[in-house]
Amino acid sequence: MHRRMLGNGYCARPVEMDCHFESICESCTFFVTTIEFRPTLERQRDEAAAKGQVAREQIFNGLLGRLDEQAG
Template sequence: MAELRREMHRRMLGNGCCARPVEMDCPFGSICESCTFFVTTIGFRPTLERQRDDAAAKGQVAREHIFDGLVSRLDGEAS
């Protein structure tokens, strides 16, 4: 059960996940994705959507908004 609880609190990253315990709130949550130097392409859309859905499922509204913005920006660039 402890392993399942730990998995439930992992934050998905593009190349893995952050296993920082939920009790140790990270001030850098989604820092890479909100950095002005962060660049993404349509090829990462499925990953960004999974990250957005993961944030929504965990009630992490701020993270969800970050990934919503990235997906929306991809939509704008595609049109």
């Protein structure tokens, strides 16, 4: 599988598909993350919470929840 490294996971979008949205990766269906990125995701969630960015905080909570499900 082709994967492009991101700051908090990987993009699994097929190479032949173009992407015009370089800043919405966490809500993209091709976004993949792993336990190694948990500290980064937690910091991003905490920053969103501190800034009152509820929707962004929920995205990171969802990603962290999926990591917990995968680990359990």
